[in-house]
Amino acid sequence: MMVSQLTRGEREVSILIAAAVALCGLALAIAGRNDPLGVHGAFVLVGGVALIAFLLSRLDSPEPDVSLRPSEYYDDPIKVGIALSMLWAVFGMFVGVWVAAELAWPFLNFDTAWLSFGRLRPAHTTGVIFGFGGNALIATSFHVVQRTSRARLAGQVSPWFVLLGYNLFCFIAVSGYLMGLTQSKEYAEPEWYADLWLVVVWVTYFVLYLRTIARRKEPHIYVANWYFMAFIVVVAILHIVNNLAIPVSLGHAWSYPIWSGVQDAMVQWWYGHNAVAFFLTAGFLGMMYYYLPKRAERPIFSYRLSILSFWGITFFYMWAGSHHLHYTALPHWVQTLGMTFSIMLLVPSWASAGNAILTLNGAWHKVRDDATLRFMFVAAVFYGLSTFEGSFLAIRPVNSLSHYTDWTVGHVHAGALGWVALITFGSIYTLVPSLWKRERMYSAALVEVHFWLALIGTLIYVFAMWNSGIVQGLMWRTYTESGTLAYSFLDSLVAMYPYYIARTLGGFLFLLGAIVGCYNIWMTVRASPAAAETAPKDLPDARWAEGTATTPAE
Amino acid sequence: MAELFHRKIERTAIGFVLAIIAAASVGGIIEIAPLFTIDETVEEAPDMRPYTPLELAGRNVYMREGCYACHSQMIRTLRDDVDRYGPYSLAVESRYDHPMLWGSKRTGPDLARIGGKYSDIWHVAHLTNPRDVVPQSNMPSYPWLARTSLRTEDLGLHLKAQQQIGVPYTDEMIANAARDALGQALPDSDYAAGVQERYGDKAQISAFDGVTTELTEMDALVAYLQVLGTLTDAAYENTVAPEEAPDAEDLAAGSATTSGGR
Ligand code: HEM
Ligand code: HEM
Numbered sequence: 166m167m168v169s170q171l172t173r174g175e176r177e178v179s180i181l182i183a184a185a186v187a188l189c190g191l192a193l194a195i196a197g198r199n200d201p202l203g204v205h206g207a208f209v210l211v212g213g214v215a216l217i218a219f220l221l222s223r224l225d226s227p228e229p230d231v232s233l234r235p236s237e238y239y240d241d242p243i244k245v246g247i248a249l250s251m252l253w254a255v256f257g258m259f260v261g262v263w264v265a266a267e268l269a270w271p272f273l274n275f276d277t278a279w280l281s282f283g284r285l286r287p288a289h290t291t292g293v294i295f296g297f298g299g300n301a302l303i304a305t306s307f308h309v310v311q312r313t314s315r316a317r318l319a320g321q322v323s324p325w326f327v328l329l330g331y332n333l334f335c336f337i338a339v340s341g342y343l344m345g346l347t348q349s350k351e352y353a354e355p356e357w358y359a360d361l362w363l364v365v366v367w368v369t370y371f372v373l374y375l376r377t378i379a380r381r382k383e384p385h386i387y388v389a390n391w392y393f394m395a396f397i398v399v400v401a402i403l404h405i406v407n408n409l410a411i412p413v414s415l416g417h418a419w420s421y422p423i424w425s426g427v428q429d430a431m432v433q434w435w436y437g438h439n440a441v442a443f444f445l446t447a448g449f450l451g452m453m454y455y456y457l458p459k460r461a462e463r464p465i466f467s468y469r470l471s472i473l474s475f476w477g478i479t480f481f482y483m484w485a486g487s488h489h490l491h492y493t494a495l496p497h498w499v500q501t502l503g504m505t506f507s508i509m510l511l512v513p514s515w516a517s518a519g520n521a522i523l524t525l526n527g528a529w530h531k532v533r534d535d536a537t538l539r540f541m542f543v544a545a546v547f548y549g550l551s552t553f554e555g556s557f558l559a560i561r562p563v564n565s566l567s568h569y570t571d572w573t574v575g576h577v578h579a580g581a582l583g584w585v586a587l588i589t590f591g592s593i594y595t596l597v598p599s600l601w602k603r604e605r606m607y608s609a610a611l612v613e614v615h616f617w618l619a620l621i622g623t624l625i626y627v628f629a630m631w632n633s634g635i636v637q638g639l640m641w642r643t644y645t646e647s648g649t650l651a652y653s654f655l656d657s658l659v660a661m662y663p664y665y666i667a668r669t670l671g672g673f674l675f676l677l678g679a680i681v682g683c684y685n686i687w688m689t690v691r692a693s694p695a696a697a698e699t700a701p702k703d704l705p706d707a708r709w710a711e712g713t714a715t716t717p718a719e
Numbered sequence: 720m721a722e723l724f725h726r727k728i729e730r731t732a733i734g735f736v737l738a739i740i741a742a743a744s745v746g747g748i749i750e751i752a753p754l755f756t757i758d759e760t761v762e763e764a765p766d767m768r769p770y771t772p773l774e775l776a777g778r779n780v781y782m783r784e785g786c787y788a789c790h791s792q793m794i795r796t797l798r799d800d801v802d803r804y805g806p807y808s809l810a811v812e813s814r815y816d817h818p819m820l821w822g823s824k825r826t827g828p829d830l831a832r833i834g835g836k837y838s839d840i841w842h843v844a845h846l847t848n849p850r851d852v853v854p855q856s857n858m859p860s861y862p863w864l865a866r867t868s869l870r871t872e873d874l875g876l877h878l879k880a881q882q883q884i885g886v887p888y889t890d891e892m893i894a895n896a897a898r899d900a901l902g903q904a905l906p907d908s909d910y911a912a913g914v915q916e917r918y919g920d921k922a923q924i925s926a927f928d929g930v931t932t933e934l935t936e937m938d939a940l941v942a943y944l945q946v947l948g949t950l951t952d953a954a955y956e957n958t959v960a961p962e963e964a965p966d967a968e969d970l971a972a973g974s975a976t977t978s979g980g981r
Contacts, residue, residue, distance in 0.1 A: 267859070271849075271860075278784075278863055282859050346783075349818060384730055391729075399743050406747075411883055414880075426761065426813035426815070429817070430813075479739055493796075493808070570825070574824070641803070642797075644799075650802055
C-alpha cells in the first residue's frame, strides 16, 4: 500500500532518504561502539536497510496515474497512522497497567533493570502521549487539513517521512529508557540525537502542513487548523529550548542540559506545562473542532467563542508553567504570575468545552444513541472538569496539599484518559469508516462496550487517585497536639496500597476497551467496501457535506 | 471589528503562524529571562562545591534508574516539609545540577537532605532489596548495581562537558577524574588524598558498598546519596521561618492521633 501511490521517481527519492537514514545509523553505530549509543545506531541502520530492501522490491510495481492526483485525497499515510496510534495505545496502556501494578505489588519489578518502575514509567508516558496521542494527531491533522482545505496533501513522500520518522523517534525514546538512557526531564526524556532527529521530522511536518493549507480552495482557514498549526509551531519552540544540551562526546548517548538548577526547573515546567497545552490540548481541540461537528452533523455553536478560546489558550498557557513549582526555590513573583494566569486560563478552557457541548444542542438524541458521538461528548465534559481542577490545583494553598501526591496523577489521568483518549477514540471511530469507505464500523455494539469500559475505567482510576492523593497530603501535614508530625512517611505509603490496587483495576478496564477498539477497527477494515453508490463522495472537488459542518453558525 | 480583523488573518497561513508565535512567546520570555539577570534568584554560597566524579557518576545512575520519578529533591517552604525533611531547599543548592532533579511526585520521601542520615551499609542493603530493611516499602530492588562495575575511563569527558556549560571543574579535576572516582571509594590510598585536595576536606572517602576490590555502580550511587544536602551549609544559615500550611488547622482538625515524627 505504501508504494502503490508513488511514481518511480518518488520511490527512488524514498530510497535515497532511507539510505541517508541508514548512513546516520551506521555513523552512530561506529561512533558509539562502546556505548548504548551504538545499539541505537545499529537499530537505525537495520531499519534503514530493511526499508531500502522493501522499496527496491516494489520499485517496478505499477505506477499511479499522476494526472488524477489533484482530484483525489491522499489517505494512505493516514490509514497507517491510525493503525500505529492504536498499536501504541495498547502498548502504552499495557505498560501503564504494569507500572500501576508494580506500585501495588513491587515483586513485579522482578529484580530486572529494564522492568523496574523507574525505567518503565517514562516508557508508559512516552508510549501513550507521543506514541498513541502523537500518531493520532498526525493522522487526523493530515485528514482534517485536506478535507477543510479541499486540497490534497502537498507532498507524496513527505507525509511518509513525517509519520515513519516520528515513529522512529518514539521507538528510539522507549528503547532508550529500557537501556537506561534518559535526560530525566519529564516528557522530554529522549537523548540529544533523538531530539535532533525530531527537529528534522517536525520541520518537515510544519512545511508540509503550511504548503497544504496554501493549496486550499476555501478563502478561510478552518478553526481546527488553527489548533493544529499552534500545536506544530509551539511544540517545535518548546522542544528546542528545553532540550538544548551538550553530549559527553559524539560517541556517547549521555548528555547534560545547558540549563541548571532553578533556571532549568523553570524551563522544564514551561516546557512541561505547555506540552500539556499544545500537545495534549491544542492538537486534540483541533480534532474536536472537526470530528464532533461532523459526527453530530451540526455546525460549531459559536465562531466568536472559537476565536476567544483559541487566542486565550495560545497566550495564557505559556505563563502558567510555574504553578508546578509552588513553594520551591523559584522566586515568588514567578509563582504568583503562574498562579494568576492559570486561573485566567479557565475562561478560554471553558469557552472551548462549552462551545463543544453547545454544538450538541439539538442533537442530544444522537448522543444518546451513538456511542461514537458520546465518546466526544464525554471527552468535552472531562476537558471542562480537568481544566477546572487544573486551575484549582494551581492556587498556591491548594497546591501545598496536592503537590507531590497522587492528586496530581489523578488530575493527569482525568485529562489523559477522560479527555485525550476519549476524544481520540471518538474521532477514530468517525474517521475509520469514511477512510476505508465502509458504511459504518464493523460493530456498533463493540463501540458501545468500549465506551463503557473506558468510562468506568477512567472513573475508577480518577476516584482512586483523588482519594489517595488527598489522604496522603493530609497525613503529611497532620500534627499531634504536642506539635510533632503525626504520621511517618511510611504510614502514608501503607495507606496508599488499596488505592494502588483499585487504580490498576481501573487502568486494566481502560486497556481492555482499547483492545476491543483495535479488534473492531481491524474487522471494519477487513469488511468489503460499501457499494460505490452508497459510499459518500469524499473528493476535493465534490462539495460534499463538509460545507455544513465546517462553516460557522454565525 | 475584532471579528472582521480575525476574518482577515484567517486568510493567510504565514500571518496566522506569526501571530501564534508572537502570542505564545510573551509568557516564557517574561518569566524565564529575568531568572538569569536578577541576582537574588540564586543565593551566594562561597562554600558550594561541584560533585566529585564518583558522585556525578552516581547521579547519572540515579537518573538512569528513574529514581526521580518517585523521589523529590526539593523541600518546600512549608512547615511540615521542613519538619519532616530539614531546612527548605535553596536555589543555590542545585546551581550545578544539569539537569535539576527536583521531581514532581513523592511515592517515596524527599531526598534533598538524605546525605548522612543513614549509614552506607543501610543504603546498600536498602538498594539491594528495600523490603529487607523496610518491609512495607514498594520501592524496586536494584541488585544489579553492586554487580556492575562502574565505567570510569570516560569520566573526564563528563566533567569536561559540564565545564563547558559552566560548572567550575578545573582542568586538573578533569585530568584526574577516573583516578578520583577510584580514590573516593578506596580509603587510605594515595588516590583518596587527591580527592580531598581537589574537592575539599568534606568530600567523603569511604568504601561505600563495603568492597574495595572493585568500583561498582553501587559505590557511585551511595556516594551520591550521601552527599545530597551537604554541598553547602547555606540552607542552615540566614533562612526565614517556613510557612504554616495555609489551611492546616481546618483540614487536619481532629485527625491527629498517633505520634512520632518521620
Ligand atoms: C490504561 C490506562 C493507564 C494506566 C493504568 C496508567 C497508569 C499510570 C501510572 C501507574 C503512572 C505513574 C504514577 C506515579 O508515578 O505514581 C502514570 C503516569 C502518567 N500517565 Fe498514565 N496510565 C494510563 C493511561 C494514560 C494515558 C492514556 C495517558 C496520556 C494520554 C497517560 C499519561 C500519563 C502521564 C502524563 C503520567 C505522568 C504523571 C505525572 O508525572 O504526574 N496515562 N500512569
Ligand atoms: C486550565 C487548564 C489546566 C491547568 C491550569 C492545569 C494545572 C495543573 C497543575 C496546577 C498541576 C499540578 C502541578 C504540581 O503540583 O506538580 C498540573 C499537573 C498536570 N496536568 Fe494540568 N492543568 C490543566 C489542564 C490539564 C489538561 C487538560 C491535561 C491533559 C491531559 C493536564 C495534564 C497535566 C499533567 C500531565 C500534569 C502532571 C505534570 C507532572 O507533574 O509530571 N492538565 N496541572
